[in-house]
Structure formats: structure tokens, C-alpha cells
Amino acid sequence: MQVAENFSLKQYNTFGVDVKARKFISVHSTEELRDVLKQTYASEIFVLGGGSNMLLTQDIDKTVIQIGLKGIELVSESQDEVILKVGAGENWHQFVLYCIEKGYGGIENLSLIPGNVGTAPVQNIGAYGVELKDTFESCQAMRIQTLEMETFSLDQCKFDYRYSIFKGKLKGEYIISSVNFRLSKRNHQLSTTYGSIQAELDKKDIKKPTIKDVSDAVISIRKEKLPDPRELGNSGSFFKNPVVRESEFKKLQGQFPEIPFYTLRANKIKIPAGWLIDQAGLKGFRRGDAGVHKHQALVLVNYGSATGKEILSLSKEIQDKIYGKYGINLEAEVNIF
Ligand code: EPU
Numbered sequence: 001m002q003v004a005e006n007f008s009l010k011q012y013n014t015f016g017v018d019v020k021a022r023k024f025i026s027v028h029s030t031e032e033l034r035d036v037l038k039q040t041y042a043s044e045i046f047v048l049g050g051g052s053n054m055l056l057t058q059d060i061d062k063t064v065i066q067i068g069l070k071g072i073e074l075v076s077e078s079q080d081e082v083i084l085k086v087g088a089g090e091n092w093h094q095f096v097l098y099c100i101e102k103g104y105g106g107i108e109n110l111s112l113i114p115g116n117v118g119t120a121p122v123q124n125i126g127a128y129g130v131e132l133k134d135t136f137e138s139c140q141a142m143r144i145q146t147l148e149m150e151t152f153s154l155d156q157c158k159f160d161y162r163y164s165i166f167k168g169k170l171k172g173e174y175i176i177s178s179v180n181f182r183l184s185k186r187n188h189q190l191s192t193t194y195g196s197i198q199a200e201l202d203k204k205d206i207k208k209p210t211i212k213d214v215s216d217a218v219i220s221i222r223k224e225k226l227p228d229p230r231e232l233g234n235s236g237s238f239f240k241n242p243v244v245r246e247s248e249f250k251k252l253q254g255q256f257p258e259i260p261f262y263t264l265r266a267n268k269i270k271i272p273a274g275w276l277i278d279q280a281g282l283k284g285f286r287r288g289d290a291g292v293h294k295h296q297a298l299v300l301v302n303y304g305s306a307t308g309k310e311i312l313s314l315s316k317e318i319q320d321k322i323y324g325k326y327g328i329n330l331e332a333e334v335n336i337f
Contacts, residue, residue, distance in 0.1 A: 001036070002026040012066065013051035014114055016233030017308045021046070021064035028068045028089070030177050034147050036065055037175075042144050046337075047175055049119030050092070053235055054335045055315075057308030067118055069177055072098060080187070083137055085180050088118020092125075100212050105188030106135040107181070108215040109197075112222045114229055114236065118176040122166045123333075124159045128218055129194030133159035137182045141166075141174035149177070161270075162240055162333055190214055196221055225296045233302030234293065238315060239273045239330040252326060273322075273330055274298035280325050282318060290314040312336060 007024035010016055027033045037045070046062040048054075069087040072095065076083045082104055086095055092115050096107050109130035113120075121139055125132045136159070139152050158165040166174060188211055192198050200217035201209050209217075227234050244252075249269040253259055256279070262270045277283065277297035284294045289306035291314070293299040300311055319330050 001028070001032050007064070009048075009051070009056060009060070009064065012048060013054055013056055013235075014229035014233060015055055015235050015302050015308070015311065016229070017056050017302065017306065017311070019056045019308060020059045022059075022061050023063040024066065025063060026066040026068045028070065030069065030142065030149065033065070033067070033069070033142060033175065033177065036063070037142070037144060037147055040065075045144065049088070049122075050115035052115035052229070053119065053123060053333070054337065055235060055308050055311055055332075056337050057312050058337070060337070065175075067116070067175065067177075069118070071178075075180060077185075079185065081182055081184050083180055083182050085178050086117045087178050088116060088176050090117045091115075092117055092120055096215065099183060100215050103185060103211070104183035105185075105190075105211045106130075106183045107132075108211040109191055109194075109218055111215040111218045112226075117179050121157060121159075121164055121176060121179055123162045124164050126162070128197055128221075129191045131159070131161075133157070135181045135183055137180040139176050139179045141176045143174055145173070150174070161243075161264075192217075226299060227293055227295075227301055232293075233304075233306075234299050235334045237273075237298045237333050238300040239277075239298060239318075240333045241270050241273050242276075242328050242330060243268050243270050244328065245269070248327075256326075271328070272298070276322050276326055276328065276330075277318060280318075280321050282321065287314050287317075292318070 004024045007021045008018055009021055010018045025036050027036055040063050044062050046060050046064045048064050048066045068089040070089050071087040073085040075085050093112050095117055096111050099107055109128040113125055120132050136154055140149055142149055190209060197217050200220055206213050246267045246269060260272055260275055264270050274297045282292050283297040285292045288310055289303040290310045291301050291303055293301050300315060322328055322330050
């Protein structure tokens with residue numbers, strides 16, 4: 001267990017904003033986690049995973065618990081699949097690379113997403129047609145009030161677009177300690193139709209892609225569009241892609257015939273917020289050290305010394321502009337504290 005007081009979180013959030021935690025504790029086992037929770041009031045706890053989906057706008061006058069639980073364990077194996085139990089503190093992308101090396105398929109489209117394994121289910125991370133829920137088997141979590149471990153099945157997690165029960169009804173009540181994944185060992189179900197994956201494979205003249213080829217394609221696409229948090233502070237997509245009713249969409253389409261969209265289900269149309277922001281002329285827009293990324297308008301960046309408040313204020317300016325132009329309310333995808 002590592003304990004520090006008045007601790008800078010600059011290295012612990014991918015936006016790279018410099019806020020301080022009154023107390024910072026890094027835990028490496030469920031026993032350590034239980035000990036810390038025993039000594040801390042529930043209202044005094046702030047849980048930190050990979051810090052990759054979070055905008056910190058103020059010092060945290062609480063005990064910040066960093067979940068450093070590690071380990072990848074083989075739970076069961078058949079000819080076709082494996083179930084792996086993975087510690088919440090494992091880095092997500094390192095875990096993806098581990099699976100690719102072992103030949104386990106299912107999460108290759110989720111390559112290079114920043115963050116840790118334990119926070120991935122909270123917002124059901126997704127990219128290029130695949131979501132975490134597609135390979136999720138269960139997760140283990142400690143209930144803060146009782147310090148008991150509980151297991152959550154796929155159904156119990158209520159996954160949806162960038163959503164789970166841990167963001168809804170159970171927000172702040174549990175700490176995920178590990179996640180079980182069901183991955184394929186053969187006959188991998190590759191998903192190459194979304195976005196530019198197929199184009200990327202064609203470029204390399206790959207006819208029968210392996211899971212590694214798909215992962216490599218995703219990595220090149222992401223590197224082109226999304227800034228590396230180690231070079232330029234960011235938290236991936238800052239906003240969710242808004243979902244509107246068909247009638248509302250038709251009106252927008254009348255006004256903006258080029259508008260891209262995906263039909264989710266009857267009467268539910270998803271519109272890329274990046275396109276809306278881009279078309280509103282805000283791509284590359286900068287206010288001090290806070291800015292809209294040059295290559296992907298959905299990503300806000302910290303050019304160096306922006307504060308969380310400055311990034312938040314830029315995000316509000318964008319929301320106002322988008323509402324004014326399209327009548328759409330953009331909702332933040334990152335957690336704001
Ligand atoms: N677009 C623009 N201008 C921009 C950005 C996008 O016109 O500046 C257009 C694109 O041309 C395309 C459409 O918007 O027609 C969608 O863009 P893209 O494929 O880049 O994906 P996205 O909808 O912006 C979502 C996820 C990403 C994920 C990608 C790929 C959300 C909020 N974001 O972005 O997730 O990597 O799809 O699947 O759903 C994240 O959550 O942090 C994240 C990066």
C-alpha cells in the first residue's frame with residue numbers, strides 16, 4: 001500500500017491537469033482495499049482507475065483510492081474459448097496485447113483505448129463496432145457499505161451505449177476489483193466493417209485478417225486521429241454521440257443533407273458529435289491551453305497548463321454553440337469532478 005498526503009494527480013489523469021488529493025492511497029489487493037475502506041467514511045472516498053475518462057476541475061478534499069489490483073488468471077478453457085479473470089488495475093491496452101499474443105479473440109477492436117480493466121465496464125468502452133459487453137462474462141466488486149465481495153453477471157450490469165449500472169443506480173456504491181472475459185481461441189468473429197478498418201486492411205492487401213491484423217489496423221487508425229495522452233493531454237471523446245428521434249433527425253437532415261448517422265433501432269438515430277462540432281467550425285479551436293483537437297473534433301485537449309475549469313468552460317462553450325446551431329444538447333462522456 002502506498003500512502004501520500006497533498007498529492008498531485010497530474011500523472012494520474014490523462015488530461016494532465018494538476019489538482020491535488022488530500023490523501024492518496026494506492027491498493028494492490030482486495031485485502032488492502034478492505035482495510036482502507038474500513039478506515040474511511042464512504043463520503044470521503046474518491047475512486048481512481050486509469051484516470052482516462054475524467055476531468056478534474058478542483059482539488060479533491062477526500063481520500064483518493066487508486067486501484068492497483070493486478071493479475072491475469074485462466075479460469076477455464078475449452079477447445080473454443082477461454083475465460084480470463086483480470087485484475088481491475090491492469091492497463092487495458094496491455095491486456096488487449098496479451099490476448100492477441102496468446103491468440104485470444106474478441107477485444108482486438110478495442111486496442112489502444114487508454115484506461116484500466118476495472119473501469120472499462122463502468123462505461124462499457126467501445127470502438128469500431130465492438131463494445132466491452134460483447135466479451136464480458138462477469139465482474140467482481142466490493143460493496144463499499146458492507147465490504148463484501150459480490151459478482152455481477154452480464155445481465156445485472158445493464159450495459160448500454162457508454163453506460164452500465166455502475167454509472168446509474170449503483171453509482172459510488174461498488175468498487176470493481178476484477179473482470180472476467182469470455183474470449184475465442186479459434187473461429188474468431190472478426191468485426192471489420194465499421195469505419196475504416198477494411199480500408200486499412202486493403203491498404204496492406206490483407207485478405208484473411210488475423211486478430212493481430214485487426215488490432216494493428218485499429219492502432220493505425222486511432223494513432224492518426226486520436227492524440228496520445230502522453231504527448232497531449234486528453235480523455236478521448238469528450239462528448240457522447242447524441243441519439244435523437246427520427247422526426248427530429250429528418251428536420252436536421254433537411255437542413256444539413258450531408259449529416260452522417262447510424263440507425264440504432266426503430267426511431268433512434270445516432271449522430272456523430274464530432275461532425276456537428278467540426279461543421280460548427282470548432283475543430284482546432286483553442287482558448288489558452290484548452291482546445292478542440294485538430295484531427296478529431298470530439299476530443300478536447302490540454303496543450304500544457306490548462307486547468308480543469310478552463311477545459312470545462314471550453315466544453316460549455318461548445319455545448320452552447322451546438323445547441324444554437326442544431327438544437328441538440330451534447331452530453332459529456334467523461335466524468336467531471
Ligand atoms: N467526424 C467529422 N469530424 C470530426 C470527427 C468526426 O466529420 O472532427 C465524422 C467522421 O467523418 C465520421 C463520424 O464523424 O463520419 C464518426 O467519426 P469517428 O468514426 O471518428 O467516430 P466517433 O463517432 O467520433 C466514436 C467513439 C470513439 C471510438 C470511435 C470509433 C463515442 C463518443 N466515441 O467516435 O470512442 O473510438 O467511435 O469507433 O462514441 C472514446 O469513447 O473516448 C472514443 C474515442
